[in-house]
Amino acid sequence: MSGAANPTPPLAPPLAALLELTHRCPLQCPYCSNPIELERAKGELSTDEWRRVLDEAAELGVLQVHFSGGEPTVRRDLPELVAHARRIGLYSNLITSGVTLDRARLAVLAQAGLDHAQLSIQDVDHQTAAHIANHPGVQGKKLAFARWVREIGLPLTINAVVNRHNVTRVERMIDLAVELGAVRVEVAHVQYYGWALRNRAALMPTLEQVQEATQRVEAARARLRGQIVIDYVVPDYYARQPKSCMGGWGRQFLNITPSGEVLPCHAAQTIPGLVFDSVRHKPLAEIWTSSAAFEAYRGTDWMPEPCRSCDQREVDWGGCRCQALAITGSAAAADPACALSPAHQEMRSLAEAASAAPAPDFVYRRVTPQEIPAKVAAATR
Amino acid sequence: MTAPAPLKSAIRPGLAPGVRLSFDKARDCWVVLAPERVLVPDETALEILQRCNGSRPVDEIVDELASVYNADRGEIAQDVEDMVSDLIAKRILVG
Numbered sequence: 001m002s003g004a005a006n007p008t009p010p011l012a013p014p015l016a017a018l019l020e021l022t023h024r025c026p027l028q029c030p031y032c033s034n035p036i037e038l039e040r041a042k043g044e045l046s047t048d049e050w051r052r053v054l055d056e057a058a059e060l061g062v063l064q065v066h067f068s069g070g071e072p073t074v075r076r077d078l079p080e081l082v083a084h085a086r087r088i089g090l091y092s093n094l095i096t097s098g099v100t101l102d103r104a105r106l107a108v109l110a111q112a113g114l115d116h117a118q119l120s121i122q123d124v125d126h127q128t129a130a131h132i133a134n135h136p137g138v139q140g141k142k143l144a145f146a147r148w149v150r151e152i153g154l155p156l157t158i159n160a161v162v163n164r165h166n167v168t169r170v171e172r173m174i175d176l177a178v179e180l181g182a183v184r185v186e187v188a189h190v191q192y193y194g195w196a197l198r199n200r201a202a203l204m205p206t207l208e209q210v211q212e213a214t215q216r217v218e219a220a221r222a223r224l225r226g227q228i229v230i231d232y233v234v235p236d237y238y239a240r241q242p243k244s245c246m247g248g249w250g251r252q253f254l255n256i257t258p259s260g261e262v263l264p265c266h267a268a269q270t271i272p273g274l275v276f277d278s279v280r281h282k283p284l285a286e287i288w289t290s291s292a293a294f295e296a297y298r299g300t301d302w303m304p305e306p307c308r309s310c311d312q313r314e315v316d317w318g319g320c321r322c323q324a325l326a327i328t329g330s331a332a333a334a335d336p337a338c339a340l341s342p343a344h345q346e347m348r349s350l351a352e353a354a355s356a357a358p359a360p361d362f363v364y365r366r367v368t369p370q371e372i373p374a375k376v377a378a379a380t381r
Numbered sequence: 382m383t384a385p386a387p388l389k390s391a392i393r394p395g396l397a398p399g400v401r402l403s404f405d406k407a408r409d410c411w412v413v414l415a416p417e418r419v420l421v422p423d424e425t426a427l428e429i430l431q432r433c434n435g436s437r438p439v440d441e442i443v444d445e446l447a448s449v450y451n452a453d454r455g456e457i458a459q460d461v462e463d464m465v466s467d468l469i470a471k472r473i474l475v476g
Contacts, residue, residue, distance in 0.1 A: 061407030091414040155399030
């Protein structure tokens with residue numbers, strides 16, 4: 001522990017792993033967290049490979065696994081993977097769009113030992129929801145799914161993604177979650193990476209709308225205390241302090257892509273020059289402790305000013321690398337969400353300009369992206 | 382912030398659906414696993430949580446802890462009630 005060469009404490013194991021079983025999904029939400037370059041089905045890890053990854057994760061100290069995607073339920077082997085996670089003591093969460101499973105297949109997952117289900121919603125308004133997901137009838141399917149979750153006895157979280165098209169209805173989205181019997185609702189403003197960055201102008205609410213939404217969430221929290229847990233993710237573009245992204249790069253969390261690449265966060269592939277290791281070639285523990293991508297921004301050694309001398313450096317860990325890249329062009333810069341960042345005002349201005357203009361059409365998340373308008377392409381670098 | 386409603390000593394707290402108390406070998410400690418949450422209970426909290434099995438009333442849990450630790454019943458009752466009502470509000474326990 002002593003010596004200038006290694007002043008940091010020993011590395012703790014990750015708490016959670018997000019497992020992107022597939023990038024296939026029937027919905028086309030323009031803020032999808034998957035990369036622009038979606039992975040194809042033929043490259044996906046096999047059932048055996050995922051089972052081995054689960055074993056390695058549990059051995060490493062991961063406590064919770066999130067089966068995610070894309071839409072994870074399009075993988076027919078999901079019940080086997082859930083059962084395996086349960087067998088080795090992992091807490092399992094299903095992150096789903098809720099449009100692909102029927103009641104019987106959901107019951108099979110519960111039977112296999114699934115601990116919790118998380119259902120995303122686009123809105124309370126059926127028409128807007130269908131427009132955002134580019135999927136007619138999406139809301140009806142989701143409401144049915146939520147009912148089955150409760151009937152089967154699984155705890156439910158509703159994840160409401162907030163953007164300029166639904167921001168005035170945050171309170172109704174929370175009330176819908178209560179009505180559906182959810183134990184928890186996550187009201188999350190869109191974070192602008194990947195698809196959402198490409199669609200920033202189409203999604204960005206105004207500062208006034210955000211402030212109003214925040215007040216409504218606070219009011220709902222007071223009103224619904226003890227009935228439902230409300231988690232609120234504020235939008236970085238209007239923040240003054242950066243979030244502790246992923247609880248710090250390579251400190252608590254890892255993400256595994258469909259083909260087995262291990263990332264410190266789901267958007268890390270947007271950062272040029274980072275090299276990611278695959279579970280196909282290296283043990284997960286070795287990747288966690290020594291992969292170049294995890295080491296790149298771990299701890300505080302990489303930090304420039306104003307982070308390096310800031311008393312918050314081990315609170316927010318410098319904020320978000322992908323956002324620093326998106327706004328300043330450098331992933332090693334301070335997160336512009338911080339008022340101390342030289343790019344803070346620029347980020348605020350981008351949000352104000354985008355939200356003041358009429359919303360352009362969505363660029364929907366698809367395997368073969370549509371042609372992108374040149375102006376947006378420039379804005380997303 | 383409004384104070385939580387006073388706890389009825391007859392309620393029988395248990396882990397909420399989707400919540401597990403388990404021993405974490407990698408970190409050598411007990412953890413509470415809940416939706417998007419991992420809590421590490423301290424020694425006192427663990428003693429209380431291990432007795433929240435949905436069938437024992439708060440009163441009985443207090444009696445037992447007071448006797449095991451040979452401690453003032455009033456103080457123990459306060460600790461247990463504060464923790465149980467807080468964890469019920471957070472949906473970690475149900476009563």
